[in-house]
Amino acid sequence: MSPPLSLRRIKSSFLDLLFPLRCIGCGRDGSLLCPDCCRSLPRIKQPYCQRCGTPLTEGNLCPSCINHPLSIDGIRSVFLFGGTVRQAIHQFKYRHIKAVSAPLGSLLAGFLSTYPLPGDVLMPVPLHPRRLRERGYNQAALLAWETGKITGLPVRDGLLLRQRDTITQARAASAAERRSNVRDAFACERELQGERILLIDDVCTTGATLDACAVALKAAGAGTVWGLTAAREFAYIHQRET
Numbered sequence: 001m002s003p004p005l006s007l008r009r010i011k012s013s014f015l016d017l018l019f020p021l022r023c024i025g026c027g028r029d030g031s032l033l034c035p036d037c038c039r040s041l042p043r044i045k046q047p048y049c050q051r052c053g054t055p056l057t058e059g060n061l062c063p064s065c066i067n068h069p070l071s072i073d074g075i076r077s078v079f080l081f082g083g084t085v086r087q088a089i090h091q092f093k094y095r096h097i098k099a100v101s102a103p104l105g106s107l108l109a110g111f112l113s114t115y116p117l118p119g120d121v122l123m124p125v126p127l128h129p130r131r132l133r134e135r136g137y138n139q140a141a142l143l144a145w146e147t148g149k150i151t152g153l154p155v156r157d158g159l160l161l162r163q164r165d166t167i168t169q170a171r172a173a174s175a176a177e178r179r180s181n182v183r184d185a186f187a188c189e190r191e192l193q194g195e196r197i198l199l200i201d202d203v204c205t206t207g208a209t210l211d212a213c214a215v216a217l218k219a220a221g222a223g224t225v226w227g228l229t230a231a232r233e234f235a236y237i238h239q240r241e242t
Contacts, residue, residue: 022093024100025084033088033103034099041107044232053077053232060155062194064206068179072199072214073118073224075207078111079230085231089202093139102138104230112151117226119198121156122148126164126186126211128162143230144200153198156234160213163187178208186213188220196224 022029024038047149048055049062053075056062079085092100124140134137141157148155164185199210199216217225 031103032097032100033084033107037084038103038107040221041085043081044077044080048118049072050199053204055183070207070211070214070242071225072207073212073217073226075210075227076111076117077081077203077204077229079231081203081231081233089231090127093135093202096136097133098137098142101142101146105143105152108143108147108230109150112147112228117198117228118196118224119226120196121198122151122153122200123156123160123197123217125199125201125209126157126160126162128165130165139200143202147200156197159189160217161187161189178206179211182209182212184212186216188216188222190220192217192221192223193235194223195221197226199225199227201227201229203231204229 021031022035023037024032025040026034028034028036044055046052047057049065050060051065051070051072051074052062054062054064081089088100088104091097092104122144124138124144126140127135127138138157141155144155144157147153162185166181166185199213201210204210204227207227210229214222214225214227
């Protein structure tokens with residue numbers, strides 16, 4: 001039986017306090033991601049698909065976006081999901097080191113400063129209530145709040161709901177299975193008045209989850225919906241339809 005939510009939150013708070021401020025990448029004291037490691041992280045650079053953000057060698061759209069057009073207006077990711085980035089996100093999501101949200105949020109804000117995306121508000125990709133109870137926090141929401149502190153963009157958490165408890169996307173073997181898994185999984189709680197939404201999440205693999213969120217938000221009246229994630233899963237870059 002899982003411990004009560006209050007105990008998990010207390011444990012998480014103690015971990016935040018006791019976890020040593022040492023760089024996840026090099027072990028240097030002082031911060032969870034030191035300036036040198038931040039500069040050396042594997043950033044995604046152009047050329048990439050103008051819709052889903054997948055790195056390309058030629059053209060403006062990747063084969064997947066040509067064959068399966070997305071509802072989302074665009075997806076951008078700052079880093080490839082590997083090395084220090086993978087370690088940081090793993091500590092953040094599965095080791096309850098919530099303090100990692102601060103440096104990751106700062107990096108997302110830095111990306112937006114250099115490469116602005118359309119967005120009036122930041123909106124985290126929601127967890128299903130059951131999973132939220134198990135984890136005790138939504139990592140996407142923490143990222144959104146940290147990014148909002150720096151950019152000044154307001155955060156709208158709680159309007160977008162995960163109404164269906166799907167299996168984790170990691171268990172889906174293909175892009176088609178991922179799209180099917182999250183189809184109709186999200187709903188927007190109220191009507192939107194043409195707002196430009198910038199969805200925030202930690203990792204993008206095929207873009208299926210972000211796209212399913214965009215479908216729900218546009219059905220509720222969103223003007224545009226873009227997605228921004230800290231990292232992109234490179235294992236799927238050349239195998240999105242297999």
